[in-house]
Amino acid sequence: MYKYHDIYSDIKRDILTNHYRAGTLLPTQDFFAKKYDVSRITLKKALHLLENEGLIFSKQGSGTYVRKRINTDTSDLLPLDLPIGTTYSHRDQKITSKILHFDARLAEKNEQENLGIEASSPVYEFKRVRSINDQLYSYEHTIMPVYIAPLDKKILQDSIYHYLGTEAKLQLTDAHRTIYAEEASEEASKALEIAKASPVLVIEQVAYDQKGRAFEFSKSVFKSSQSKFILDVHMNSDRISL
Amino acid sequence: MYKYHDIYSDIKRDILTNHYRAGTLLPTQDFFAKKYDVSRITLKKALHLLENEGLIFSKQGSGTYVRKRINTDTSDLLPLDLPIGTTYSHRDQKITSKILHFDARLAEKNEQENLGIEASSPVYEFKRVRSINDQLYSYEHTIMPVYIAPLDKKILQDSIYHYLGTEAKLQLTDAHRTIYAEEASEEASKALEIAKASPVLVIEQVAYDQKGRAFEFSKSVFKSSQSKFILDVHMNSDRISL
């Protein structure tokens, strides 16, 4: 559809298929601009997307390089900067859910604050155990305002995000996450079938849609033995200087 | 220095000081362009920086909004997308280090792979316990190629990143991190003065400088009782669609 996006996809494919090899210099911006018959600004926008993704980096006066990639064997490594527990992050994996609890009630105080809603707002509350390829991997406790979309057990069985995307035209575009380790609670250890007080990784999340509206407040507990997360960070000097 | 950066800083300050309040509409791009006497493209670049930082978001046809911010009480919350263990992430906090081990040797196999160096390359190896305001908080094990810069115990006592920045003109611009929970090893539990096998958060990191060169391979173990990390994620549809 958009030129810069087509170019982005094209170059991305060429990098991932090793047509442009890791650690090497890419062709110049002028070359690409002529190749794709676009202005240099449009081309730079495509490269900027690739840079934000960490696939390339540019050095003024020198050129644009393909970043050396590490171990992208994401066998048991889940990206920490994508939706968690979806097909986005688990390609070709079967995700199943067992519903432990499903109810609606009024929001508690910390839920009101995190979701930015009124005291009288009704919310859904549900708890699920999720498995990848029939292997237990997380225990989730989720709060979602009812005005977002009507839920039922069947929806919880499948992908909520997929349902929200198609039915409510709602997309997870931003999330505020808190990450820490703790001893598994009795509830979590039973659900995940691990010893009580064994170490688990916890991710608390407030999720926002494309309009900046908080639509989910959740706590996810992961079996430490098989759940490692990866995060590629790119720091520009702006972030650091202030 | 650069117009777009000045504008970025200016608007950012106005947002953080609540001159533009959370949840409200910002002035139009045309307004800002005239206000700062720049082209709309330059202005958009400034807004793009703010959007990447998660402070604002734009909706085509509607306008640009200030995002509602949450709980930025970063009392014991450390950003997961900034350098860890530095003054960047710990404002007005006194960071001290105790050196448990400091040596040089040849790189082991997994270190060679992660750092992208030859088999015969010498590396420094050191272990430190770090405290914030005299409170123990992390146990770090670090490998660094010797060709990066000469190290000694005095440097390790202070900030390595500061030393590398001034002496080697090297800056941490990218990092590949793996995050998980585990039971504290005997070594780590002693260093952090916690019970053996109590849960700890682990961050393994390969750090890259502005030229895309890996310069550090480290494993940091954090006391779970007082170390929570935060991460604000912004997903564009590009990342997700492919």
Added chain:
DNA sequence: AAGTGGTCTAGACCACCTG
């Protein structure tokens, strides 16, 4: 229909790196 942000252009000049 009006207003807002998104895309795109052709071209100029600057900053930086490498010979």
Added chain:
DNA sequence: AGGTGGTCTAGACCACTTT
């Protein structure tokens, strides 16, 4: 000195939201 990426412009047109 030459080449590369970075900044910046004035203006046109498109896509989307709102009234």
